[in-house]
Amino acid sequence: xxxxxxxxxxxxxxxxxxxxxxxxxxxxxxxxxxxxxxxxxxxxxxxxxxxxxxxxxxxxxxxxxxxxxxxxxxxxxxxxxxxxxxxxxxxxxxxxxxxxxxxxxxxxxxxxxxxxxxxxxxxxxxxxxxxxxxxxxxxxxxxxxxxxxxxxxxxxxxxxxxxxxxxxxxxxxxxxxxxxxxxxxxxxxxxxxxxxxxxxxxxxxxxxxxxxxxxxxxxxxxxxxxxxxxxxxxxxxxxxxxxxxxxxxxxxxxxxxxxxxxxxxxxxxxxxxx
Numbered sequence: 001x002x003x004x005x006x007x008x009x010x011x012x013x014x015x016x017x018x019x020x021x022x023x024x025x026x027x028x029x030x031x032x033x034x035x036x037x038x039x040x041x042x043x044x045x046x047x048x049x050x051x052x053x054x055x056x057x058x059x060x061x062x063x064x065x066x067x068x069x070x071x072x073x074x075x076x077x078x079x080x081x082x083x084x085x086x087x088x089x090x091x092x093x094x095x096x097x098x099x100x101x102x103x104x105x106x107x108x109x110x111x112x113x114x115x116x117x118x119x120x121x122x123x124x125x126x127x128x129x130x131x132x133x134x135x136x137x138x139x140x141x142x143x144x145x146x147x148x149x150x151x152x153x154x155x156x157x158x159x160x161x162x163x164x165x166x167x168x169x170x171x172x173x174x175x176x177x178x179x180x181x182x183x184x185x186x187x188x189x190x191x192x193x194x195x196x197x198x199x200x201x202x203x204x205x206x207x208x209x210x211x212x213x214x215x216x217x218x219x220x221x222x223x224x225x226x227x228x229x230x231x232x233x234x235x236x237x238x239x240x241x242x243x244x245x246x247x248x249x250x251x252x253x254x255x256x257x258x259x260x261x262x263x264x265x266x267x268x269x270x271x272x273x274x
Contacts, residue, residue: 092216151169181230189235
């Protein structure tokens with residue numbers, strides 16, 4: 001479990017955030033919700049309700065074909081790079097932006113800054129960001145230990161051919177790409193409506209991290225594609241499942257038919273939100 005420390009970092013920061021909360025969510029409720037979300041994330045690919053004819057044709061088939069094509073050409077793609085010592089050194093330095101402790105620190109800073117400033121959107125963004133990072137690290141950890149794919153550097157130096165699956169490695173998918181895109185997606189969804197540059201900046205930075213893992217000889221291109229896609233889907237799920245839509249000035253659909261009753265000196269009123 002060589003990837004376990006990254007998961008522990010994300011979970012530790014998340015636990016600190018939960019204990020610091022003063023809102024209605026209690027620690028026990030959070031643990032139950034986190035486990036429930038994890039079950040949803042793992043079982044959704046196997047539920048028929050997750051797909052429609054349109055979604056299957058537009059997303060599932062292209063994703064499968066692209067992943068297969070990238071795996072088939074991974075070695076050729078990696079060998080096309082210069083792969084010099086300077087390239088690897090600088091790439092690995094850049095890629096530290098996408099390390100779990102860095103991402104968790106960014107999200108935690110956003111959360112606590114929101115608390116101090118009374119900014120509920122920033123507070124929610126930071127908290128959901130840490131949740132998304134923790135889920136992404138847990139999912140990639142399981143996939144890494146299952147697939148055991150050899151990293152490019154080990155494959156080249158050891159002369160291992162092919163794609164290098166089930167050979168004791170931990171390359172597939174990329175945890176840096178998954179965590180970076182998970183956090184970027186939460187930021188993009190939270191602030192994209194009001195600030196159009198946020199999605200470009202968030203996804204752009206996440207893409208730089210992913211590219212640095214390729215040029216740093218730590219991952220194959222297919223590792224990055226699957227990791228980035230996984231992170232995006234997890235970030236999107238966490239936002240959709242737990243975002244407070246009152247932050248956007250809208251009323252949740254479940255509350256649209258709740259009557260609003262008021263009494264004044266001149267009479268009474270009864271109204272519904274619609």
